[in-house]
Amino acid sequence: MTKKYRQANVSRRNLLKLSAGAISAGVLAAGVGSNLVAPEKASAQNKQDLSPDEALQALLDGNDRFVKAKRRNPNQSQSRLREVAKGQKPFASILSCADSRVPSEIIFDQGLGDLFVCRVAGNIATTEEIGSLEFGSLVLGTKVIMVVGHERCGAVDATIKGASVPGQIGSLLVAIQPAVEKSKGQPGDKLENACKANVLGQIEKLKSSPVLSALIKEGKLKIVGSYYDLDTGKVSLVS
Structure with a gap:
């Protein structure tokens, strides 16, 4: 395996890791976001009662x-x-x-x-x-x-x-x-x-x-x- 090939392979792996990390962060943010929004809706409904x-x-x-x-x-x-x-x-x-x-x-x-x-x-x-x-x-x-x-x-x-x-x-x-x-x-x-x-x-x-x-x-x-x-x-x- 040449040095140039190894560098390209590493770069692709790093890119995949970064992409996976970004997707995970996005999913996590979406989950946290839904948790933040849900109580607001619930509290708005509960306050009426x-x-x-x-x-x-x-x-x-x-x-x-x-x-x-x-x-x-x-x-x-x-x-x-x-x-x-x-x-x-x-x-x-x-x-x-x-x-x-x-x-x-x-x-x-x-x-x-x-x-x-x-x-x-x-x-x-x-x-x-x-x-x-x-x-x-x-x-x-x-x-x-x-x-x-x-x-x-x-x-x-x-x-x-x-x-x-x-x-x-x-x-x-x-x-x-x-x-x-x-x-x-x-x-x-x-x-x-x-x-x-x-x-x-x-x-x-x-x-x-x-x-x-x-x-x-x-x-x-x-x-x-x-x-x-x-x-x-x-x-x-x-x-």
Whole structure:
């Protein structure tokens, strides 16, 4: 066997090994890929059947992942995009502040079609917000409504200070004022107390809805309040 022939033979063997390795890697990647996609589809289907308590726990678990920097970023694939384009079945509704630092899908580690979100400065339950949340629960089937207040809320702070504001901004402060009054004299941080009192006040408004109260009585819905810590990313329940 000549040296030139031996080199050619070795080259062919190396090529075959590389090809086999590439095919194996491709098969392995496909297998791993299918394992990654399957749970996403399964979780999307399972979330439609959650109880109100389970839906709440799913939100809290997602926030725990966010706080610990272990986000899964579920339901954010192109296949999920195409799936929800045909219709939505979110498992939870969120009434939160419009503050740019409190993005619901990120802090609860959820994805496309998971959350029905209403955002307004001061997380207040206006007529329009209540109507939207009635739709989310009655028509779309969300199992929990979470009102999310947050640390150092500018709208609540402005209400406490009695700020003079232009345009329609004053309507927000009027809606928050009852919570400020209710929290007066409480020990601790004045702004934090008012923010939490505001969350509880908005829950009362939501529960006054005949549509939502009926769903609660039937065991199909739960309404809870929470407080988001801007510094840690932690969502804590407020009661």
